Amino acid sequence: MKMTKLAALTAATMLAGLPVMAEGVKVGMITTLSGGGAGLGIDARDGFMLAVKQAGRSDLEVVIEDDQRKPEVAVQLADKMIQSDKVDVLTGIIWSNLAMAVVPAAVAQGKFYLSVNAAPSALAGKGCNPNYFSVAYQNDNLHEAAGAYLAKSGFKKPFILAPNYPAGQDSLTGFKRFYTGELAGEIYTKLGQTDYAAEIAQIRASGADSVFFFLPGGMGISFTKQYADSGVGLPVVGPAFSFDQGILGAVGEAALGVKNTSQWSKDIDNDANKAFVAGFEAEYGRLPSLYAAQGFDTANLLISAINKADVADAAAFRDALKAADFASVRGKFSFASNNHPIQDIYVREVVKEGDVITNKIVGVAMEDRSNAYVDECKM
Amino acid sequence: MTEPVLFTRNLCKRFGALEASSDVSLDLRPGEIHALIGPNGAGKSTLIKQLAGNISPDSGSVWFHGQDVTGLDTIARARLGLARTFQISALAMQHTVLQNVILGALGQRQAALRFFGNIMKNKALRAESEQVLDRVGLLEHASTLTGELSHGQRRLLEVAVALSLRPKAFLMDEPMAGLGADGSARMTGFLDGLRREAPILLVEHDMDAVFTLADRISVLVYGQIIATGTVSEIRENPEVQRAYLGDGGLE
Amino acid sequence: MSRESLINLLILLAMLVVPAWAVWADEPFILTLATKVAILALAGVGLNVALGLGGLVSFGHAAFFGIGGYAMGILASHAQSYTALMEWPVLIEGTKSMPVIWLVAVVASGFAALLIGALSLRTSGVYFIMITLAFGQMLYYFAISWPAYGGEDGLSIYVRNGFPGLHTLDPLQFLALSYGVLFAVLFLVSRVENSAFGLALDAARQNSDRVQAVGIAPYRLRLIAFVLSGMITGLAGALYADLNRFVSPTMFSWHLSGEIMVFVILGGVARLFGPVAGAALFIGMEHFLGGISEFWQVFLGLVLLSVVLFARGGLIGVLAPKGARHD
């Protein structure tokens, strides 16, 4: 039985038995390729591999494995990649809980970890590490931006909700960091909940003037559709996750007009981004998502470091990464002292372009935003 | 007259409109075989279940060895020494014949909660259980899986497990059921000797066996005991003949 | 020697040969994989006490696996951050010592099994399957939404806990330790199977009326079996947490209960080495199929399905069908 797609990607892996070239870099990508959350991992992988392909380097090998969105599987894959594949750099994890399981042990063993998405606060503050870089954001950023946007736009009484798990709690905390006014209500929903009728009824009854929600994956699809159908009609703002390209197709017109915060959008006006969007569409036949953009940037950051330093010289390689000397699809991009990005965060609106429902930038929520944990990080 | 080993006082049990036991008072005296007969649906099974403790009566009481056991369950009654055989063989079919008997011996000694030591290598238990198997003539099958036994052999094994409890009384629910003429004769011979060890309350359809074995017979019809007496008393009782044996009489 | 013993011996041999080969070929990950097999097999051995011997189809054994895991996670995280677990009424500190963690894991999961078992054993058949599932789900949602120990993120322990005289971070030494625990438990379980308790429990599975009629309470037998089973699975949970140096609520998920059950069925229900064979087969398939296709779970499903339909009694059941047992 031959599965061509992965086979091609892992073909390089098959040569692992050969002696490792002195200057070669081996990357282990652990990401979610099966089950309900597979779309995100596939996008991150495709974005990453697009950059690798464009770079055309023979000294860069990528081993890709499916974590099934299970933390213990991710840990075991990390062990495998470190012990058997002898990778230098790990990347690919989408979910914060998986990152929490993998990253501390990996960096403790002297490996580099470049995050394509997950960036929990624990790894930005006290648990920061010189070998750990988040290329995406710090988890709180998009929520902070949503709070800042609502405050700036003059809303007085937002209703906020998120699932009852650490990332959800971080989300509402992040929102409230930049929105300090009155709240119409604050609720935690069950993780994986699919019916939000009860919450929507509460929103309707609360006298709110706007709604902020963080409901990743299928939860956001369900909420958006049900909210649109309820006729409540208050302005909605959320982080980009629930309005990303992979998801908009499933939400459909229910999402039109929703504002969402993101550090990337396909209409950011710079050459790198234009080339990326066109290249991704040509390669895979679909529009890129936020995760694809993050994967693409991660690979380009890595390649920029390889160009400057030998991975065997950890200190030099670390400095090369930290310089962030690559053309980010986001335009401006640099690392704060805790290895998390300093970047602009935009407000996008969901619009219809021809037949395609997609996002358009309508403003900047925060400029040169770093993160709240810089001072806690001692390294 | 000696105190009965097992007796009931005014047992009543209803299932909806059906009166399964109606004011039943019955006793089992030391050394006797007391047969309980009656047409199908007369309430024999319900009565046995109340004696064994599977179901509790609506009113009335069950006494065993001078103790009111009405509120006790099957397990507690078995521990007091009431050994029961089932109408349909209830055995551990994947166990060997010997293991089934050893289970009985474990129950008798209240020794099931021992977690170490190979039970099949316990010499005392083994010897005792093999002796019981020898008595019912199954010793040569000690290592056979119970599921591979013939029907008749299973009935004998039921009796052997009951014996291993060293009971103070037996409750036997149709031990002859499904046995051929040979098997019945063998079982009859065996039970005949058994009454000296402990009295037997015998529910049985096989009238030959009943008339051969029983010291006394009680006749249950529509949940009521209509007569109790010796074999000849019952044979001659007109009420029994009318109610139970209307067509054909007792053979 | 019976056929089953011969197969057990072969399994034992394979368990030793594979790591030896891995060391020779310098494939340390195979050692990690073998450790995973041993630990999950241990969880299966635990379930098999309830399932195989007691006939109790528990669909909630992840509860005990998770409790064992969290016993490790909570104790080690307190030791790691030098904070006390409890200061009043008695001072309880965290620990990084495996033997202490194991003891806590076994006691805690045993206690949970006592509670869950005492309530669940009032039901039987499908209801028992479902009520154990419900208890597992209850703990799963509790673990997710309980913020003190990481919620859905779980807890990371940066350094594997210690065992006197061993360097536990060394894959080979940790494998040896896991094997040691597995073999000790297998020995213990085989003793229990042959004991008076084992005989009575097995009889209660086959015919509850019979056991009651000889004056033994099946409820008590089953409850003890369930507790023993929960304790073993809890111990496996603590080891598994140490293997990953991480615990999370997924250890409580019903998928995990299902997987532990799959190990047992795949290898052979009520066979001493069944869970070992089953776990090895399952993890082997997971590992190798994962490299073939993104949709490897389809093939895993097909293999499992064929085993149920065409290879009754699991691996050991096919290789050594149960015939007459002679003593």
Next chain:
Amino acid sequence: MSGLLLIEQVLNGLQSGVMLFLMAAGLTLVFGVMGLINLAHGSLYMVGAFAAAAVAAATGSFLLALIAALAAAAAAGALIELLVIRRLYARDHLDQVLATFALILILSEGTRWLFGSFPLYLDVPSWLSGPVSLGPIQYPLYRLAIIVVGLAVAGGLGLLIARTRLGIRIRAGEADREMIAALGVDISKLYTMVFALGAALAGLAGALVGAIQSVQVGMGEPVLILAFVVIVIGGIGSIKGAFIGALLVGLTDTLGGVLLPQAFGLFMEPSAATTVGASLASMAIYILMAGVLIWRPSGLFGARA
């Protein structure tokens, strides 16, 4: 909380309850008649939703999509019954659990193979979208429609079982398996039909719910667990029990999520109250189920274990 809001929440609980009933009815029938535990029932729910999304995308018609969901799920059910399930009737529950667990893996990943890894689009049709006024309450029309359809199906199923020949055979099969063979009924055909009927109901639920939720791989599993909770509470094999159980679970889940955090808010500070309340709410239905089983070990209307 105002009375009006409470009424709205009760309606929401009712709506989620009737959808659960569609799922649970098939499970409980299959168990009652064939004695089979089917973990793959949630996959049939997913099949219905995917079929509906595919047909809606191709034709634009929601009604056609519903018909497609019914047909696809029934066909998948019949196929699964013929190929796999019928070999399992004589097996113990353990084998059934393993085999249907394997079916979940095959169906879920097979669907992803076919439809890709991204959620599909399925929306409420325009003629059912938006809210309607029920006196002072604004309530989404589509959800009202779901309640009506669910109750109608429940009624229809009740009639089917009480009045039709198929129903008589189903009841006979529940009471005594040998008896219906003796009646000269082709038992394997009956089993296939019952299984396909259960699958069709699950598929219908998947399509109806898919329009307001997310059509994605794995969507059936949470519902499956809930449906099991329902039939266990109601008593396995009892359609009436499934109906009562579904409403109980729907209401507990919905109202628990709303009321518990507020109840804790009475004596705790707000953020702790929401956390504790939400934690407890997520366990509420399992606590309900354990409670019912401890009180009545064979469920509310269960006859046999």
